[in-house]
Amino acid sequence: MQKPDIEHETAYIAKEVVRKIAPEEVELFNFTSDEFFENPKIFCHPIAKSEVALGSGLEFTVPMTLIILPIVSHVLVLFCDECIKTAAQKSTITFLDILNNVIHPKTAKNEKIPHEHDDKVRLLMDIREISYKKALELELDQKPANELADSIVACIVNRIENVWIKT
Amino acid sequence: MPEISNIRFNPFVFPSETDIRFVILIFSILSYLLMSSSIICYLLLDYILLEVLALSILLSTLGIWYIYSEYPINIIKEYKTNEISEFPEINKILNRIISNRDLGPKTPKILIYNPKPAKNDIFVFGRQNNFYIAIPSGLAVKIKKQPEIFKTYVHHELAHIANGDVTKTYLTLSAWSFFLYYTSFYFLIIVLIVIIIREYTTSVMFLSYMLPGISLFIIIIYFTKNSILRIREFYADQRVAAWDESIINIERLLSSTILPSTKLEFLSGLKNLFAVHPLIGQRLKMLTDNKRLFIPNLWVALGVGILTYTFRFSIGKTIGLCIGIEETYIGLILSIIASPLIVICVGTEVFRSTVWSFSLPGDHLFQRCGLLWLLITAFVMVIGQEVSFLLLKGTNYLLELDLIMFIYDVPLRLLFFFIPLFYITYFGKKLMEHHFGEDKPSRIYFAISILATILCIAYFIPYFIPWINFYVYIALVFLYFLISAIVVELIIQNKSKCPFCNEQIKESFSMDLKCPVCQHDLAGWAKTFMKHSSG
Numbered sequence: 001m002q003k004p005d006i007e008h009e010t011a012y013i014a015k016e017v018v019r020k021i022a023p024e025e026v027e028l029f030n031f032t033s034d035e036f037f038e039n040p041k042i043f044c045h046p047i048a049k050s051e052v053a054l055g056s057g058l059e060f061t062v063p064m065t066l067i068i069l070p071i072v073s074h075v076l077v078l079f080c081d082e083c084i085k086t087a088a089q090k091s092t093i094t095f096l097d098i099l100n101n102v103i104h105p106k107t108a109k110n111e112k113i114p115h116e117h118d119d120k121v122r123l124l125m126d127i128r129e130i131s132y133k134k135a136l137e138l139e140l141d142q143k144p145a146n147e148l149a150d151s152i153v154a155c156i157v158n159r160i161e162n163v164w165i166k167t
Numbered sequence: 168m169p170e171i172s173n174i175r176f177n178p179f180v181f182p183s184e185t186d187i188r189f190v191i192l193i194f195s196i197l198s199y200l201l202m203s204s205s206i207i208c209y210l211l212l213d214y215i216l217l218e219v220l221a222l223s224i225l226l227s228t229l230g231i232w233y234i235y236s237e238y239p240i241n242i243i244k245e246y247k248t249n250e251i252s253e254f255p256e257i258n259k260i261l262n263r264i265i266s267n268r269d270l271g272p273k274t275p276k277i278l279i280y281n282p283k284p285a286k287n288d289i290f291v292f293g294r295q296n297n298f299y300i301a302i303p304s305g306l307a308v309k310i311k312k313q314p315e316i317f318k319t320y321v322h323h324e325l326a327h328i329a330n331g332d333v334t335k336t337y338l339t340l341s342a343w344s345f346f347l348y349y350t351s352f353y354f355l356i357i358v359l360i361v362i363i364i365r366e367y368t369t370s371v372m373f374l375s376y377m378l379p380g381i382s383l384f385i386i387i388i389y390f391t392k393n394s395i396l397r398i399r400e401f402y403a404d405q406r407v408a409a410w411d412e413s414i415i416n417i418e419r420l421l422s423s424t425i426l427p428s429t430k431l432e433f434l435s436g437l438k439n440l441f442a443v444h445p446l447i448g449q450r451l452k453m454l455t456d457n458k459r460l461f462i463p464n465l466w467v468a469l470g471v472g473i474l475t476y477t478f479r480f481s482i483g484k485t486i487g488l489c490i491g492i493e494e495t496y497i498g499l500i501l502s503i504i505a506s507p508l509i510v511i512c513v514g515t516e517v518f519r520s521t522v523w524s525f526s527l528p529g530d531h532l533f534q535r536c537g538l539l540w541l542l543i544t545a546f547v548m549v550i551g552q553e554v555s556f557l558l559l560k561g562t563n564y565l566l567e568l569d570l571i572m573f574i575y576d577v578p579l580r581l582l583f584f585f586i587p588l589f590y591i592t593y594f595g596k597k598l599m600e601h602h603f604g605e606d607k608p609s610r611i612y613f614a615i616s617i618l619a620t621i622l623c624i625a626y627f628i629p630y631f632i633p634w635i636n637f638y639v640y641i642a643l644v645f646l647y648f649l650i651s652a653i654v655v656e657l658i659i660q661n662k663s664k665c666p667f668c669n670e671q672i673k674e675s676f677s678m679d680l681k682c683p684v685c686q687h688d689l690a691g692w693a694k695t696f697m698k699h700s701s702g
Contacts (some may be wrong), residue, residue: 063305
């Protein structure tokens with residue numbers, strides 16, 4: 001996959017996540033994502049306390065968009081190939097089922113998951129784990145970090161499913 | 168004829184604490200330039216002081232102005248801001264908030280930016296009536312979720328514009344940046360000169376002698392810069408409270424962002440000296456007890472005490488060595504030059520405090536600046552002088568200290584500071600009466616002034632007689648008081664302009680004053696402030 005494709009996919013998935021988690025930020029999404037893709041490295045670490053001389057001197061939260069974009073970008077760079085590969089296998093079980101197994105492992109505990117889908121479950125679980133850890137790294141609290149990780153997995157799955165249906 | 172205690176005065180017509188600190192900063196930088204130039208002249212063994220000084224002042228002014236003028240462009244580049252008009256929904260609400268506060272030509276443009284490391288705060292910048300408020304995107308998205316909080320943030324920045332903080336702050340920052348470049352470059356030049364002239368022993372001796380003076384100036388400039396940046400926040404908060412006619416919004420905003428502070432209050436206070444923003448707790452305290460803004464600040468008194476002596480001693484010594492004149496003669500002239508600083512800075516605080524005491528209901532004359540306060544202020548200035556004296560003369564001074572002379576010296580200095588402050592307080596009272604045209608300056612006032620002057624001269628005669636002409640000294644003391652009077656009058660004249668149409672207004676103390684040309688209520692927000700204080 002080429003860099004512009006990853007950027008395009010990142011922007012698409014991140015926008016979907018923003019729409020779910022922080023809908024008030026959608027208006028500013030393109031402005032934020034354009035700057036993010038110019039230099040993603042500077043947004044990959046928590047934003048330190050401001051030292052602007054004429055500012056209010058108060059602490060500000062970072063917009064969710066600037067937390068979602070680095071996480072989605074990080075995840076896609078790591079797993080993009082696997083995602084496409086998984087989508088190409090045209091599994092009989094929908095991705096929503098797999099997602100259900102990932103998000104609600106307790107309810108799905110008694111059900112027998114077919115062996116051939118274990119890899120997909122593991123893959124999505126890995127995506128979730130990485131997203132969650134990255135969210136904590138970016139100083140998000142545990143609860144919103146969990147919600148964010150779930151939404152990212154859901155949006156990635158949706159995206160893969162859409163691509164799969166089209167192809 | 169109304170009683171003076173029943174007239175509600177507006178103490179906000181005076182220079183604010185920010186202005187006072189700004190004067191100290193400019194004075195310190197000029198003094199530093201003077202001192203550093205004279206060291207170069209001494210090392211070059213040539214009497215070209217005026218040329219070097221003129222050149223360094225010219226270069227410094229140009230340098231500071233260049234950095235200052237580049238600030239807006241650099242900020243826009245660095246923050247990658249975008250016009251808010253590209254986001255119609257946010258823009259609509261913001262325009263409503265801004266248009267509610269009539270800032271006339273100072274109305275700012277709004278820019279939005281994405282937070283970056285160490286850059287995530289709403290702030291204002293710009294110059295010459297082209298102001299901008301930069302909003303981080305994280306705050307902009309709160310516009311619908313928490314409209315009141317958002318409005319208060321924007322009001323705080325608008326308050327900085329209304330208070331005239333933007334120019335002062337960026338000039339301060341520019342001066343500090345330039346000062347750092349200048350100092351580095353300066354030491355490089357000194358080293359080069361020393362290498363070229365090969366007068367190592369003299370140079371090292373001279374430098375080690377002057378180094379405490381240089382260090383003291385650097386310390387004063389650094390802390391004054393921080394102090395300017397901190398103090399303006401209190402005034403901005405007060406203006407927001409006055410605009411809202413309540414402190415609820417700003418208090419809620421500050422309380423919601425309170426940060427965990429160190430358990431040791433002393434340490435957090437020390438840490439605050441190095442910070443460019445006041446502690447949230449301090450801001451809350453000032454909001455709920457805003458009379459603190461009008462109590463003469465003892466830190467300013469201490470700073471002025473240190474500065475006047477450093478100015479007199481260090482520069483007197485360097486120039487004296489440079490042009491071959493005895494230090495004490497130059498020192499006296501320099502003391503006279505530094506005198507208006509006492510009047511402008513500490514004097515204004517005392518004067519403002521007097522006006523503040525008038526603005527409270529009932530007869531509260533001198534409640535906030537009574538004789539005890541004047542004495543304490545004068546004493547703190549003496550401490551400042553003695554501290555700088557010890558620092559500049561070194562520990563040897565302690566060993567050689569003549570106790571009798573020292574004991575004589577302290578009350579003399581105390582009186583030296585107390586008399587002008589006392590004079591200003593009475594002068595202020597009478598000046599206000601004069602401005603109202605309700606009362607003519609009384610004979611007692613003149614009697615006190617003359618008595619104060621005579622007392623001052625009488626005290627100083629034995630101190631100065633060995634080396635100065637008595638009549639010259641009398642002339643200098645009179646000059647001192649004349650300068651004080653002119654400075655106070657100038658301050659008042661300058662602040663008598665209508666901020667909306669620039670019309671000169673004579674009776675600027677009245678709380679009910681309206682501009683005769685544009686009919687703006689000139690003391691509107693001050694009235695709210697007073698209501699708040701007395702209520």
